[in-house]
Amino acid sequence: MDILETDSRYPPKFAADAKCRLLMLLPFLASCGLYFALWLPEPSWVSAGVKILPILSLVCFLTVQASGDGAWTPAACRVCWGLMFSSVGDFCLVWPHLFIPGMVAFALAHVWYIWALGLRPVRPWLLLLLALAWAGAYATLWPCLGGPYVPAVGGYGALLVAVAWRALARPPPHLAVASGSLLFMASDLVLARDHFCAPVPQARLIVMGTYYAAQGLIAAWAPRASPRWKEN
Numbered sequence: 001m002d003i004l005e006t007d008s009r010y011p012p013k014f015a016a017d018a019k020c021r022l023l024m025l026l027p028f029l030a031s032c033g034l035y036f037a038l039w040l041p042e043p044s045w046v047s048a049g050v051k052i053l054p055i056l057s058l059v060c061f062l063t064v065q066a067s068g069d070g071a072w073t074p075a076a077c078r079v080c081w082g083l084m085f086s087s088v089g090d091f092c093l094v095w096p097h098l099f100i101p102g103m104v105a106f107a108l109a110h111v112w113y114i115w116a117l118g119l120r121p122v123r124p125w126l127l128l129l130l131a132l133a134w135a136g137a138y139a140t141l142w143p144c145l146g147g148p149y150v151p152a153v154g155g156y157g158a159l160l161v162a163v164a165w166r167a168l169a170r171p172p173p174h175l176a177v178a179s180g181s182l183l184f185m186a187s188d189l190v191l192a193r194d195h196f197c198a199p200v201p202q203a204r205l206i207v208m209g210t211y212y213a214a215q216g217l218i219a220a221w222a223p224r225a226s227p228r229w230k231e232n
Contacts, residue, residue, distance in 0.1 A: 025216065027060065027061070028058055029216075031053040031054040031057050032054045032212050034053065048091050051094060051208075054212050054216075055083050055090060062079065074116070078113070081109075085106070089109065103156055110162070113163050113166075113218065114159070114163055114166055117170065126165055126168055127169075130161045131161055134157050134160070138153070141192055143197075144197040145196055149196065157188075160188060164181040174221060177217065179214075180216070183217070187206075187208075
């Protein structure tokens, strides 16, 4: 079971805790709504500030969880670091000339997510399938890339694959983080296509919608990764 799911096998306390966590995610949902409602033109300092609000609210969510029920597990701590690096990346990507620093910040965020997810079980067949899928996507981007972006996009894509591999390789039920990793990959593929190749209709809406959903699902999973929540 994920934080977003309950069923009769779990005591009422677990269902109550899940509902409490959903309520604690309301600031995240509200700040997402604010971003889409205002839809500020970029680049500007105000739009950058509004853009990072949902991610900072997820950092607060994990911090409050830790102070409330001791859920400051290694996974939660590492996801929190990933979110903070993500907020730096979000800020940078508002300005086109900071695209490379933004990629670096997000690359570091993915390293933290991989660390949070762990390297067991391995499931190499899953890694192979994801790597082949990314290779196909990268092949479509290759003609559009030049200079440092050729290795940068390739390396960054490898980290996206690694996060999805570790999230999907975890035994059930980790639907939140698995879904989040795939949404993150979809968001960045649309962003890359729009930035390097040709304009994608409604690209910003698609990118930010899938991105916020991905980060929210990953953050929602992190407290659930605590040993005290493991199934017997």
